[in-house]
Amino acid sequence: MVSTMTNFFDARREFALPGGVYNATPSRVIFGAGSLARVADAVEAYGAKRAVVISTPGRSGLAQRVADLLGDRCCGIIPEAVSQVPIELAIRGRGLAADLKADCIVSAGGGASVGLGKGIALEYAKPIVAIPTTYSGSEMTGFCGITIDGVKRMHKSLNMLASTVIYDPELSVGLPVDVSMASAMNALAHCVDAIYVSTVSPLIVGSAYEGAAVLAKAMPRVAASPGDVGARTDLLYGAFLGGAALTGGFALQHGVAHVLGGSFGIAHGLSHALVLPHVAAYNARHAPREMKRLADAMGVDNVGAALFDLMVGVGLPASLKEVGFDRGNIERAAQITVETDNGLNPGPVTIEGVRALLEDAYAGRRPA
Structure with missing residues (x-):
């Protein structure tokens, strides 16, 4: 690892980074078996009192588990995420989150759930707590592919960068x-x-x-x-x-x-x-x-x-x-x-x- 990094720096003595969402990572990461139990603390850290939980229909059980852990800090569940983040669903999600007066977005599940959370936050800018159960890695970024008229187009915004990511390997065992x-x-x-x-x-x-x-x-x-x-x-x-x-x-x-x-x-x-x-x-x-x-x-x-x-x-x-x-x-x-x-x-x-x-x-x- 040391030699790889040394070689890379040798090759990049001059560089100009674009700033913005590029190379920006979540400010807080919680990693370890059983770390889901800390979700309420993660939400509370941002002063949020009305967190909305995002999931796919198939992970509604996990969404309910998260909601139970949040207790009174959960204002509802949106179990509608699908792969590729259709723009129509992102717009609907923003409306639902606004109706619920959500002040935090908790995305629980795979890339579809993480993606819908981002699609909502793109214009309904609230802190995101991401709880990935797959290995897509998109929870670490402020990038999101949103499908518009049958073409997946990349969107970039710091609004979509998670504030906290909770990695609990126990959640992926049944995958x-x-x-x-x-x-x-x-x-x-x-x-x-x-x-x-x-x-x-x-x-x-x-x-x-x-x-x-x-x-x-x-x-x-x-x-x-x-x-x-x-x-x-x-x-x-x-x-x-x-x-x-x-x-x-x-x-x-x-x-x-x-x-x-x-x-x-x-x-x-x-x-x-x-x-x-x-x-x-x-x-x-x-x-x-x-x-x-x-x-x-x-x-x-x-x-x-x-x-x-x-x-x-x-x-x-x-x-x-x-x-x-x-x-x-x-x-x-x-x-x-x-x-x-x-x-x-x-x-x-x-x-x-x-x-x-x-x-x-x-x-x-x-x-x-």
């Missing part, structure tokens, strides 16, 4: 293995996509290298023993580091994955998992030094191939074809990716390049 592994690949995607963007702080980039190493080792352990709280703790710790890395910015990997999820309905974690090896292989040609350091941190020779093998080894699908993606949509997906590109990828983002990596992802070709 199905396939969902856990897809979510963990999402966390790995944060680590990979952050190391070569110009907006990442030298103080943050080390999280990407360490997070990738921790996640790659923890994923097979959780796949083999889903009830192992120690393995789950390591996986959640890696996701926390990946979330911190994500605050530095993101590039092509997230661009492609968000298109597959927002425009073509592929589950969020899988959309990241299925393209990550191929984007890593593509960017290895354009950011060889950073990718070599990542390979060293992970203890592998080839990051793209190692990610593909990891994905298959923990039981995830190997191709877009396997999850029902229509090959005829590749051209449109490539077009949307190019149209929504943020300009931070080290290699050119072209129709031809994106089409080629999507063809590889569709066929499930192992990067060479």
Whole structure:
């Protein structure tokens, strides 16, 4: 880890960070088994007296548990979160929160719950207490992909940066293995996509290298023993580091994955998992030094191939074809990716390049 950071600083003696939401992390993080019990203290720390709890319909039981822990400080539950944060739902959520006179937002669950909490806070600015139960890492950032007219568009605001994040690995023990592994690949995607963007702080980039190493080792352990709280703790710790890395910015990997999820309905974690090896292989040609350091941190020779093998080894699908993606949509997906590109990828983002990596992802070709 020390040598990786030293090499990175050698390469970044000159840098200009954009400020704002970039590289900003929550001011308070509570990590450890059983830490959910501290949610009332977290809300009270902001003087809040009317916290609204956000969840998906499937995690309404957890939402009620959180509400019970909050007691009189809870003003209601909004169990309506869905993946990809449709703008219509974000607007409805803001209205419901306002009607409840909520002065704090508590998001409990996976990326959908965290995302809806952010979508509400974007314009209904209140403190956010995030309680993630998956490994998406988005709870660490002020970024949020909101789907508008069938296209997932990235929004950035300090209003969406959580004030407190509570990481309780016990809450993820019951998460199905396939969902856990897809979510963990999402966390790995944060680590990979952050190391070569110009907006990442030298103080943050080390999280990407360490997070990738921790996640790659923890994923097979959780796949083999889903009830192992120690393995789950390591996986959640890696996701926390990946979330911190994500605050530095993101590039092509997230661009492609968000298109597959927002425009073509592929589950969020899988959309990241299925393209990550191929984007890593593509960017290895354009950011060889950073990718070599990542390979060293992970203890592998080839990051793209190692990610593909990891994905298959923990039981995830190997191709877009396997999850029902229509090959005829590749051209449109490539077009949307190019149209929504943020300009931070080290290699050119072209129709031809994106089409080629999507063809590889569709066929499930192992990067060479």
